[in-house]
Amino acid sequence: MQIFGVDIGGSGIKGAPVDLERGDLADERYKALTPHPAAPEAVADTVKEVVDHFGWTGPVGVTFPGVVAGGTTIRTAANVDKNWIGIDARTLLGERLGGLPVTVLNDADAAGVAEMRFGAGRNRRGTVIMLTFGTGIGSALFMDGALVPNTELGHLELNGHDAEKRASSRAREDEDLSWERWARRVSKYLAHVEMLFSPELFVIGGGVSRKAHKFLPLLEGVEAEIVPAELQNNAGIVGAAMRAAMG
Structure with missing residues (x-):
């Protein structure tokens, strides 16, 4: 089984399909630079670039470098733009990815x-x-x-x-x-x-x-x-x- 994963970092946003049986990437990851300022809309556009690179059309898991309350709402944003705070990241990214199912969690978690x-x-x-x-x-x-x-x-x-x-x-x-x-x-x-x-x-x-x-x-x-x-x-x-x- 393969699911797509995206990792949002302070310097880069990278992603790839993941083979969940092996716990490893199923394809070579694609990385784009994190936009500066790393505002919500700009980061969402970059996540879309990463996902579109693979022509992916299924569920997408996304990490965020901060507290993600209830899997949706961003509460802290130490290394990205402060405008993320209070944003419903799951809805924002889901809409930007054309309605694909999106899950969001803290990056270190x-x-x-x-x-x-x-x-x-x-x-x-x-x-x-x-x-x-x-x-x-x-x-x-x-x-x-x-x-x-x-x-x-x-x-x-x-x-x-x-x-x-x-x-x-x-x-x-x-x-x-x-x-x-x-x-x-x-x-x-x-x-x-x-x-x-x-x-x-x-x-x-x-x-x-x-x-x-x-x-x-x-x-x-x-x-x-x-x-x-x-x-x-x-x-x-x-x-x-x-x-x-x-x-």
């Missing part, structure tokens, strides 16, 4: 759902936290495999700032931090999250997960197991498709 089913979190019980490091820091919290949605742990305070302003992948790039300096910041952040939630496992995802060998060995001061996401930066697409398959 989508990545986490995929990793718990097909990746690094499969068959893991207890408390598992997926963290995606990219333009910001997304989070997905699981207890015995059940998702606690919209946690937004990237906005915990770290040294007087939003954690994602200090420890995201974008912060590393913008400040030209070495892997060692960035790993120290990430270690402090993980230690803070661990203090609050005592997880057995951290799964590290987002685009930086492709380079896990450069920073995971440098992390310290955390008792929980830390592993890279197995689906890497495709986890959001897969998770979006999984949720769309549920209707």
Whole structure:
């Protein structure tokens, strides 16, 4: 069975059909740059571009980088245009896609759902936290495999700032931090999250997960197991498709 997944990020919007039996992309993903400003109408147009690239006519799952209340209404928009707040994203995207059935969920939640089913979190019980490091820091919290949605742990305070302003992948790039300096910041952040939630496992995802060998060995001061996401930066697409398959 194939369902289409779209992952809206602060820098790119990417999508592909997903083979839900294998938990992997059924075709090479297509990526377009996120418009700036990333206003609702412009982003919806880009989502349509991604879906139309494949001539897709079935259900579509879409991730969003913020809180999605009830699978419809956007409540936060840290890394996209603030005009998203209060928007019924499911209706907006459904109309832009010509009436195709659309499901919307938080981007890190989508990545986490995929990793718990097909990746690094499969068959893991207890408390598992997926963290995606990219333009910001997304989070997905699981207890015995059940998702606690919209946690937004990237906005915990770290040294007087939003954690994602200090420890995201974008912060590393913008400040030209070495892997060692960035790993120290990430270690402090993980230690803070661990203090609050005592997880057995951290799964590290987002685009930086492709380079896990450069920073995971440098992390310290955390008792929980830390592993890279197995689906890497495709986890959001897969998770979006999984949720769309549920209707």
